Amino acid sequence: MDVRAAVAFEAGKPLEVTTVQLDGPREGEVLVEIKATGICHTDEFTLSGADPEGLFPAILGHEGAGVVVDVGPGVKSVRKGDHVIPLYTPECRECPSCLSRKTNLCTAIRSTQGQGLMPDGTSRFSIEGRTLHHYMGTSTFANYTVLPEIAVARIREDAPFDKVCYIGCGVTTGVGAVINTARVEPGAKAVVFGLGGIGLNVIQGLRLVGADMIIGVDINNSKKAWGERFGMTHFVNPREIEGDIVPHLVNMTKTKADQIGGADYTFDCTGNVTVMRQALEACHRGWGQSIVIGVAPSGAEIATRPFQLVTGRVWKGTAFGGARGRTDVPRIVDWYMDGKIEIDPMITHTMPLSDINRGFDLMHAGESIRSVVVY
Ligand code: NAD
Numbered sequence: 001m002d003v004r005a006a007v008a009f010e011a012g013k014p015l016e017v018t019t020v021q022l023d024g025p026r027e028g029e030v031l032v033e034i035k036a037t038g039i040c041h042t043d044e045f046t047l048s049g050a051d052p053e054g055l056f057p058a059i060l061g062h063e064g065a066g067v068v069v070d071v072g073p074g075v076k077s078v079r080k081g082d083h084v085i086p087l088y089t090p091e092c093r094e095c096p097s098c099l100s101r102k103t104n105l106c107t108a109i110r111s112t113q114g115q116g117l118m119p120d121g122t123s124r125f126s127i128e129g130r131t132l133h134h135y136m137g138t139s140t141f142a143n144y145t146v147l148p149e150i151a152v153a154r155i156r157e158d159a160p161f162d163k164v165c166y167i168g169c170g171v172t173t174g175v176g177a178v179i180n181t182a183r184v185e186p187g188a189k190a191v192v193f194g195l196g197g198i199g200l201n202v203i204q205g206l207r208l209v210g211a212d213m214i215i216g217v218d219i220n221n222s223k224k225a226w227g228e229r230f231g232m233t234h235f236v237n238p239r240e241i242e243g244d245i246v247p248h249l250v251n252m253t254k255t256k257a258d259q260i261g262g263a264d265y266t267f268d269c270t271g272n273v274t275v276m277r278q279a280l281e282a283c284h285r286g287w288g289q290s291i292v293i294g295v296a297p298s299g300a301e302i303a304t305r306p307f308q309l310v311t312g313r314v315w316k317g318t319a320f321g322g323a324r325g326r327t328d329v330p331r332i333v334d335w336y337m338d339g340k341i342e343i344d345p346m347i348t349h350t351m352p353l354s355d356i357n358r359g360f361d362l363m364h365a366g367e368s369i370r371s372v373v374v375y
């Protein structure tokens, strides 16, 4: 069938909105009509050429919501008409990773997903006979896409697509990093570096679990009001303080009783490896945990003195907030529908697919939190 898509033909070039061809679902696959998709910084990271796994031409997008319109042979867990959120981290419930209960990183289809292909090693997308790559197994910058059934979470039908699409990445990543990865306890002191579409969700996750001190760090002063809106208690612009950010943050967390100082938990939501080091070193001696969420460019590496770890600081990472998609995503949709978490104010811009490049421009300019394409 012909579908409308924003195609990434080359790294560093704007997307081209055009008609492409999509083959129907094969064994174990579903055809989903995408109703809305967010634009995440990771889409921009791959489009920029910084992603070692980036493939072109491709149909990017991984933060969608839509309706199942057809299913291939053998599909059991969803049917036509179901409302779903595509999962770039699937949940097969059968692979060693799923069965371990130690990780959400299902390995059932990761290898073909990284090659921009469906699990059978072929692509469903093409343009005038030329193959187009899938992206993160989701390719939501198209009004129809094909996904393995293990890579969709069935959600309630009254949830608005143009809001809950954000649960397909940003919301789950931020809130999940707090709840699943760090397991932050009430009363904790936390520092969040980078108050964008992910960092603000970390902040609302920290508020949800009852953290006492939530320090936001960003180089863009307009993010102060945004952080406060979701529960941030203090703001620091590292470019406007005297001296180094690490002792500055450590001092902020000191009390009369605790003159060592340092955060119980820190979160990098920038993808900048210098910031990742600062985040680790701003942790409390003996127990502070730093969670890497940001995705760093090809070739970038993190460094610190091993003494930072010897003295009890812990460096961790998280993908998709540690969430098991088919199990956890429907619950997060319920949290939104029940008013436990907020989404609407973070969606600062909506646009038709024809304007998708404006969403990337707004992100570059630091003017948006989330742009959502509505089909
Ligand atoms: P965004 O562009 O919306 O926000 C980034 C924020 O970081 C901006 O507010 C920016 O001003 C701030 N920033 C940039 N450099 C900074 C610095 N040196 N110090 C302090 N603040 C700085 O991006 P986003 O959509 O929130 O994504 C954030 C990061 O998370 C990206 O690297 C993205 O690829 C990654 N990500 C990871 C996962 C995962 O599963 N691990 C999921 C989604 C996104």
Ligand code: AHE
Binding pocket: 040, 041, 042, 043, 051, 052, 053, 054, 089, 105, 110, 169, 295, 296, 319, 320
């Ligand atoms: N391909 C990149 C890494 C990209 C990456 O880390 N992706 C995250 C999700 S970011 C969503 O916005 C992720 O899920 N990682 C786990 C995985 O298996 O990809 C690179 O550096 O090679």
Ligand code: ZN
Binding pocket: 040, 041, 042, 043, 062, 063, 169, 170
């Ligand atoms: Zn994302």
